[in-house]
Amino acid sequence: MDSGIRFFKTYEKEFFIENQTIWHQQFFLKKEPMSSISVKLKGEVDGDLELILGDGEQERKIDIPQRKVNRYTGTSFIYDWYSKEVTVTIQSKKGKIKELRAYFDSFS
Numbered sequence: 211m212d213s214g215i216r217f218f219k220t221y222e223k224e225f226f227i228e229n230q231t232i233w234h235q236q237f238f239l240k241k242e243p244m245s246s247i248s249v250k251l252k253g254e255v256d257g258d259l260e261l262i263l264g265d266g267e268q269e270r271k272i273d274i275p276q277r278k279v280n281r282y283t284g285t286s287f288i289y290d291w292y293s294k295e296v297t298v299t300i301q302s303k304k305g306k307i308k309e310l311r312a313y314f315d316s317f318s
Contacts (some may be wrong), residue, residue: 221248221250221313221314221315222239222240222241222314222315222316223237223239223313223314223315224311224312224313224314225311225312225313226309226310226311227253227300227307227309227310227311227312228307228308228309228310229306229307229308229309230306230307231301231302231305231306231307232299232300232301232302233298233299233300233301233307233310233312234297234298234299235297235298236295236296236297236298237296237298237314238294238295238296239294239296239314239315239316240294240316241316241317241318242294242318243318244291244292244294244316244317244318245290245291245292245317245318246288246289246290246291246316246317246318247263247288247289247291247296247314247315247316248286248287248288248313248314248315248316248317249261249263249286249287249288249289249312249313249314250284250285250286250311250312250313251274251279251284251285251286251300251310251311251312251313252279252281252283252284252285252310252311253279253280253284253307253308253309253310253311254279254280254308254309254310255276255279255280255302255305255306255307255308255310256276256302256304256305256306256307256308257276257302257303257304257305258273258274258275258276258302258303258304259273259274259276259279259300259301259302259303259307260272260273260274260299260300260301260303261274261298261299261300262298262299262300262301263289263291263296263297263298264296264297264298264299265291265293265295265296265297266293266295266297267293268293270289272287279310284311291316294316296314298312298314300312
């Protein structure tokens with residue numbers, strides 16, 4: 211029997227990006243000590259995306275296919291990350307980011 215209760219993960223940082231070809235944001239994550247960053251992207255985009263994570267010392271570039279972002283569930287991934295500082299750039303390789311929700315969380 212379904213109780214009607216649904217559990218949703220809450221993320222430390224959530225952003226809504228609309229009608230852009232490139233988006234840039236710098237923020238700090240709170241959890242300490244941390245060893246990983248979790249990223250979830252969900253929305254409607256034209257073309258594949260490039261996600262760049264940096265902290266001034268290290269940088270990761272991740273190619274994300276359009277079909278994964280545009281799915282009902284979006285796409286999620288986890289990377290090793292040891293800095294509380296995060297600089298994020300998300301850009302469309304072709305077209306626009308029509309509507310995108312970007313979620314970030316840290317954990318150890």
